[in-house]
Amino acid sequence: MSDQHILSAYDRDLESIQALVMKMGGLVEAAILDGAQSLETRDVELAEKVRANDKAIDELELRINEEAARCIALRAPVSKDLRTVLTTLKLAGSLERIGDYAKNMAKRTNVLVEMREIPGPDASLRRMAREVEGMLRDVLDAYIQRDAKLAEQVREHDHDVDQMYNAMFREFLTFMMEDPRNITACMHLHFIAKNIERMGDLVTNMAEQVIYLVTGELPEDSRPKADSTSYISKVD
Amino acid sequence: MSDQHILSAYDRDLESIQALVMKMGGLVEAAILDGAQSLETRDVELAEKVRANDKAIDELELRINEEAARCIALRAPVSKDLRTVLTTLKLAGSLERIGDYAKNMAKRTNVLVEMREIPGPDASLRRMAREVEGMLRDVLDAYIQRDAKLAEQVREHDHDVDQMYNAMFREFLTFMMEDPRNITACMHLHFIAKNIERMGDLVTNMAEQVIYLVTGELPEDSRPKADSTSYISKVD
Numbered sequence: 001m002s003d004q005h006i007l008s009a010y011d012r013d014l015e016s017i018q019a020l021v022m023k024m025g026g027l028v029e030a031a032i033l034d035g036a037q038s039l040e041t042r043d044v045e046l047a048e049k050v051r052a053n054d055k056a057i058d059e060l061e062l063r064i065n066e067e068a069a070r071c072i073a074l075r076a077p078v079s080k081d082l083r084t085v086l087t088t089l090k091l092a093g094s095l096e097r098i099g100d101y102a103k104n105m106a107k108r109t110n111v112l113v114e115m116r117e118i119p120g121p122d123a124s125l126r127r128m129a130r131e132v133e134g135m136l137r138d139v140l141d142a143y144i145q146r147d148a149k150l151a152e153q154v155r156e157h158d159h160d161v162d163q164m165y166n167a168m169f170r171e172f173l174t175f176m177m178e179d180p181r182n183i184t185a186c187m188h189l190h191f192i193a194k195n196i197e198r199m200g201d202l203v204t205n206m207a208e209q210v211i212y213l214v215t216g217e218l219p220e221d222s223r224p225k226a227d228s229t230s231y232i233s234k235v236d
Numbered sequence: 237m238s239d240q241h242i243l244s245a246y247d248r249d250l251e252s253i254q255a256l257v258m259k260m261g262g263l264v265e266a267a268i269l270d271g272a273q274s275l276e277t278r279d280v281e282l283a284e285k286v287r288a289n290d291k292a293i294d295e296l297e298l299r300i301n302e303e304a305a306r307c308i309a310l311r312a313p314v315s316k317d318l319r320t321v322l323t324t325l326k327l328a329g330s331l332e333r334i335g336d337y338a339k340n341m342a343k344r345t346n347v348l349v350e351m352r353e354i355p356g357p358d359a360s361l362r363r364m365a366r367e368v369e370g371m372l373r374d375v376l377d378a379y380i381q382r383d384a385k386l387a388e389q390v391r392e393h394d395h396d397v398d399q400m401y402n403a404m405f406r407e408f409l410t411f412m413m414e415d416p417r418n419i420t421a422c423m424h425l426h427f428i429a430k431n432i433e434r435m436g437d438l439v440t441n442m443a444e445q446v447i448y449l450v451t452g453e454l455p456e457d458s459r460p461k462a463d464s465t466s467y468i469s470k471v472d
Contacts, residue, residue, distance in 0.1 A: 077309075
């Protein structure tokens with residue numbers, strides 16, 4: 001009877017922490033989409049909104065940390081329950097960093113409004129951002145439903161994001177060589193593309209954490225890595 | 237008597253976890269220095285060593301996670317003790333990411349050997365990497381000695397790293413505009429500079445965690461941010 005009581009108190013705590021993670025996840029998804037849109041439409045006000053909303057994301061992480069510590073201290077969960085709480089802390093940490101990247105992405109809107117337009121990259125960046133946002137949505141679903149298979153699918157998608165990034169890197173080199181007046185704009189666009197690629201990496205880490213949460217084991221094969229720009233040296 | 241026993245068991249656990257963190261920190265420091273040297277001397281073998289050593293860093297993080305979970309489950313620490321264990325987990329997470337950046341930095345050595353040399357950036361990159369390595373050394377000292385003042389000094393140093401990065405960003409733009417044959421090399425060098433700047437950010441996060449560990453509060457003023465390249469738009 002007393003055991004039952006302790007168990008359900010832990011469950012209630014966990015449910016409330018999970019709700020905060022989902023809320024945080026929703027804000028981060030919005031930050032990615034709004035950040036990408038602010039870049040594409042050169043919407044400085046929307047970019048400012050993304051920056052302001054990042055504070056709410058940071059505060060949610062602190063609250064999740066506090067509630068998780070409180071849950072551990074009060075309920076003293078062990079084995080699988082403890083793993084769940086600690087993994088949730090890691091997921092919140094990753095979400096906070098993805099939010100930071102989205103904020104940094106939005107910040108560049110202020111620069112892009114003063115740059116010469118380069119057709120092409122805008123659409124590619126939006127596609128990349130949407131891809132990452134979709135991955136994040138799936139990984140949050142996988143987390144809440146304890147669905148390791150869905151998390152595995154998210155991991156595989158990271159390859160697509162990396163491919164998109166590699167294609168853009170080559171595209172930027174070409175634009176810069178064609179016309180030196182494109183150089184500054186391309187440096188900023190490259191920065192943004194790399195930001196989105198890093199968000200994809202973090203979502204992939206989250207997927208691995210979800211797999212660990214469900215199965216008790218991290219995926220054995222190290223994640224397929226496809227940022228091959230470190231091998232691009234022959235363009236010039 | 238029984239209380240005393242529980243307390244010292246926790247202390248022993250914590251000491252052993254802290255020893256693992258310091259070991260991990262030592263490996264990450266070496267990775268930063270070796271990574272920077274492999275770039276500067278175009279030493280492909282040393283770069284390969286950095287990549288291989290990253291596995292040891294990753295394994296140490298997993299071990300720290302396991303021992304921390306074990307400590308929480310067995311000793312059920314509360315308040316300050318629990319905070320210490322949870323913060324240690326975060327520090328290990330940051331170290332793992334800094335190690336990843338060092339590995340990515342070393343990986344670019346393979347590209348740079350095939351690039352035309354651009355005098356100047358090599359020395360600047362080495363200086364930046366040394367600065368970050370020094371900050372990391374200090375933050376590990378601050379952690380083990382619970383020295384919030386030293387951690388605060390580390391935070392202030394991040395400004396210097398950001399300034400170095402900003403100067404390099406401008407330097408790259410100039411080189412690329414002077415001669416389009418510099419473009420590919422500069423894109424890679426910019427990538428490396430940004431990597432080192434991010435390591436500095438992570439060390440700064442670690443400093444904030446140490447302050448939290450010692451004082452129970454995160455520094456109130458959000459960290460001085462000085463990556464001002466998002467405002468550089470007038471070079472062309």
